[in-house]
Amino acid sequence: MKSSITMAWVIIVLVLGGVGGSSFAGSKVFDVDHDFYPYYPSLIKWNKSNANFTSPDVCGGCHRKQYEEWTGSVHSLALQEPVYQGELSKAYKAVGHGIARQCEGCHSAAGMVTGEIKKPGIAGLSPMALAGVSCDICHSISGTTHWQTPSHEPENGSFILTPGIDSADGAKLIKRGPFKPSDNCGMGFHDCVESSLHLQADLCASCHQVYHFEDHFPLESTYLEWKHGAYAQKEILCQDCHMVDFATFMRAADDFRKPQRAEYRHNFNGANYLLSYLASGAAKKAGDDKKAAILNEGYEMAIKRLQAAADMDLSPIYRNGKLTEIKVRIKNVRAGHNLPTSLTNVRQMWLELTAKDEKGNVLMNSGSIDAQGHLVENTRMLNSDGMGKDFHFAIDPWAVTSFSRHDTIPPRGYKDVYYGINAPQGISTILIEAKLRYRQADQGVAEALLGAVSESINLKEIYGLTKVPTLPIVDMVTKQASFNALK
Ligand code: HEC
Ligand code: HEC
Ligand code: HEC
Ligand code: HEC
Numbered sequence: 001m002k003s004s005i006t007m008a009w010v011i012i013v014l015v016l017g018g019v020g021g022s023s024f025a026g027s028k029v030f031d032v033d034h035d036f037y038p039y040y041p042s043l044i045k046w047n048k049s050n051a052n053f054t055s056p057d058v059c060g061g062c063h064r065k066q067y068e069e070w071t072g073s074v075h076s077l078a079l080q081e082p083v084y085q086g087e088l089s090k091a092y093k094a095v096g097h098g099i100a101r102q103c104e105g106c107h108s109a110a111g112m113v114t115g116e117i118k119k120p121g122i123a124g125l126s127p128m129a130l131a132g133v134s135c136d137i138c139h140s141i142s143g144t145t146h147w148q149t150p151s152h153e154p155e156n157g158s159f160i161l162t163p164g165i166d167s168a169d170g171a172k173l174i175k176r177g178p179f180k181p182s183d184n185c186g187m188g189f190h191d192c193v194e195s196s197l198h199l200q201a202d203l204c205a206s207c208h209q210v211y212h213f214e215d216h217f218p219l220e221s222t223y224l225e226w227k228h229g230a231y232a233q234k235e236i237l238c239q240d241c242h243m244v245d246f247a248t249f250m251r252a253a254d255d256f257r258k259p260q261r262a263e264y265r266h267n268f269n270g271a272n273y274l275l276s277y278l279a280s281g282a283a284k285k286a287g288d289d290k291k292a293a294i295l296n297e298g299y300e301m302a303i304k305r306l307q308a309a310a311d312m313d314l315s316p317i318y319r320n321g322k323l324t325e326i327k328v329r330i331k332n333v334r335a336g337h338n339l340p341t342s343l344t345n346v347r348q349m350w351l352e353l354t355a356k357d358e359k360g361n362v363l364m365n366s367g368s369i370d371a372q373g374h375l376v377e378n379t380r381m382l383n384s385d386g387m388g389k390d391f392h393f394a395i396d397p398w399a400v401t402s403f404s405r406h407d408t409i410p411p412r413g414y415k416d417v418y419y420g421i422n423a424p425q426g427i428s429t430i431l432i433e434a435k436l437r438y439r440q441a442d443q444g445v446a447e448a449l450l451g452a453v454s455e456s457i458n459l460k461e462i463y464g465l466t467k468v469p470t471l472p473i474v475d476m477v478t479k480q481a482s483f484n485a486l487k
């Protein structure tokens with residue numbers, strides 16, 4: 001009985017789908033309404049009025065604490081940072097500015113919608129465009145535009161920017177936040193509107209879910225990984241791990257405990273220790289010791305966060321009384337999304353495993369780095385390989401239209417990796433050391449990107465870089481064990 005009802009539904013859905021679907025037959029994945037999405041492939045909308053965008057230093061005049069916290073985040077660097085600028089230059093050359101607008105929509109939304117950003121580089125840009133993902137992007141978001149996309153899911157900047165409105169008394173700024181407006185909220189500078197969107201992951205989602213501009217392939221899926229994982233079900237949001245200090249993040253991740261309202265911070269701390277490190281050095285070089293110190297806190301916290309994200313177990317597997325394999329179980333214990341996430345085809349997370357006999361002779365090593373900074377062939381990677389059309393390796397976001405390998409660990413999930421071991425005769429104990437390691441990119445990829453940066457960014461003057469230094473590696477987890485060679 002039950003199954004026949006289900007069957008009836010299947011038929012109805014198929015019939016309706018057939019009728020509705022026919023109008024899409026042969027059409028692109030996304031039949032774009034260019035009037036609705038004027039900045040396509042970015043899905044931003046802008047309610048233009050005489051109320052302009054305000055740069056963060058102005059907001060910081062009254063909101064000192066939020067301003068200082070934000071200056072330590074990579075949101076504040078999203079436009080100016082050299083890795084983005086290198087890739088933007090390549091995008092601009094490969095696919096033109098019409099498409100590169102998609103990048104700018106997320107990395108500097110105000111600079112994109114106003115038409116101020118016309119090419120890669122930072123020359124002549126206003127403080128608002130330079131500020132990247134700044135106060136007046138998030139606090140001007142008045143709604144979303146993702147319902148009109150094929151997936152109905154947030155993506156590619158699907159938000160509406162309304163920095164203010166034209167009123168009888170002239171332009172009026174309106175800022176949206178988590179609270180019911182207090183009396184005199186904004187002190188005449190801006191009005192306040194209570195916004196439930198700011199208390200949802202949807203606020204972050206439209207930028208943290210990136211699709212290919214044409215083939216609509218999900219290049220970065222942090223939002224959907226989160227949404228389909230354990231934390232979303234318990235209402236632990238992006239904000240609950242990334243807008244708090246380290247101890248509060250640990251509590252949210254371990255006990256699914258939501259932070260108190262007073263515990264939120266504007267540090268948006270993630271995993272990008274490299275960028276925070278470079279920016280901290282730049283601030284120091286420019287004589288801004290306070291900013292350098294805040295960025296350095298971001299650097300240290302990002303490393304701690306990576307080291308808290310995973311755990312690992314080692315166990316032996318015996319066959320016919322002989323040790324034949326080592327099993328490494330890697331657990332994603334505290335990342336709210338897959339581990340690694342976002343740019344999984346650029347970020348590198350891998351296992352290094354060394355087996356030694358009791359005298360210290362190396363029996364096996366996998367996952368080391370060669371003299372050029374590349375991982376050796378047999379390395380067990382946990383990330384993705386990008387692929388263009390025709391099964392060719394690709395890395396640039398306009399070229400990657402699928403993954404040939406996508407191997408990441410879901411939230412509160414694990415992955416088992418096996419290493420074959422062949423102990424020589426006469427050895428009684430085998431010592432194993434396993435390390436889970438992470439870096440932002442392959443050495444060669446980083447060199448190519450920094451080499452493509454616009455001339456308006458002088459890497460030597462700003463960062464003191466004359467050549468690309470060896471990219472630092474973070475050891476996320478290290479485990480040692482010794483096993484009997486014979487059972
Ligand atoms: C939908 C929003 C969105 C779009 C569109 C987008 N990005 Fe990003 N980009 C992000 C987010 C979010 C991150 C951070 C991910 C992370 O750190 O893992 C990021 C990170 C990056 C990074 C890494 C920065 C670093 O320091 O490691 C580069 C490079 C980059 N983007 C370049 C581009 C280029 C070029 C384009 C256009 C072809 C583009 N992005 C389009 C949201 C976007
Ligand atoms: C990436 C988005 C984002 C950016 C950038 C951002 N904010 Fe916020 N802001 C939020 C969210 C989300 C909340 C709500 C946090 C919570 O749950 O209490 C918030 C809360 C606030 C509040 C309410 C009090 C508090 O701290 O919770 C103020 C004031 C504020 N932001 C000002 C600023 C200023 C000033 C800047 C720039 C220096 C800024 N914000 C940048 C997302 C953002
Ligand atoms: C002249 C001082 C002043 C300036 C400049 C200012 N604010 Fe405010 N803002 C306030 C006051 C006062 C409040 C209410 C008390 C509080 O939340 O700190 C407030 C509240 C807020 C809130 C919380 C609103 C809510 O209901 O949740 C946000 C968000 C906010 N401001 C964002 C901004 C942003 C973004 C800028 C820059 C575009 C900015 N403010 C510039 C004074 C200012
Ligand atoms: C307007 C687009 C936009 C919005 C909205 C946005 N982000 Fe981001 N976010 C970015 C971009 C772009 C980057 C990468 C900047 C770079 O590395 O160049 C980033 C980086 C980050 C990082 C650092 C990643 C790392 O590798 O360290 C964290 C954490 C983060 N965002 C959290 C959030 C949270 C939480 C929210 C919602 C409250 C949010 N973001 C909203 C665009 C956005």
Ligand code: HEC
Pocket residue numbers: 201204205208222223226227231236237238239240241242252253270271272305306308309334335336337338339340341342343347
């Ligand atoms: C339970 C805590 C938790 C939640 C919830 C969470 N994250 Fe994370 N996030 C982490 C941890 C831990 C890391 C560091 C390990 C890693 O890179 O995955 C991280 C890393 C990141 C990074 C940097 C990735 C990289 O390699 O550069 C970004 C971007 C990010 N998170 C965005 C988000 C967004 C957007 C959401 C909401 C959709 C979110 N996070 C929800 C804990 C969390």
